[in-house]
Amino acid sequence: MPLNLTLLKSCQIVGVFWGAFTMRDPKRHAAHVAELLHWYTEGKIRPRVTAHFPLEKAAEALILVEGRKVQGKAVLVME
Numbered sequence: 773m774p775l776n777l778t779l780l781k782s783c784q785i786v787g788v789f790w791g792a793f794t795m796r797d798p799k800r801h802a803a804h805v806a807e808l809l810h811w812y813t814e815g816k817i818r819p820r821v822t823a824h825f826p827l828e829k830a831a832e833a834l835i836l837v838e839g840r841k842v843q844g845k846a847v848l849v850m851e
Contacts, residue, residue: 819844819845820843820844820845821844821845821846821847822836822842822843822845823842823846823847824847824848825848825849826848826851827849833846833848
């Protein structure tokens with residue numbers, strides 16, 4: 773993505789690309805994930821969630837993702 777586009781549109785890029793890092797250093801990856809979960813439980817970070825779907829409506833969630841209608845996360849809920 774051209775970075776100047778984010779400046780022109782006054783938006784931000786937030787995300788994590790784990791890529792090959794998780795394969796190279798799984799212990800450090802696990803520590804990072806644990807830290808993120810800790811921050812989440814403390815309320816320091818809040819993931820942006822577009823919608824929640826029951827598991828049986830996973831296809832609808834995928835259609836939204838495919839259609840680029842999701843801003844943040846589409847969450848599948850298992851009850």
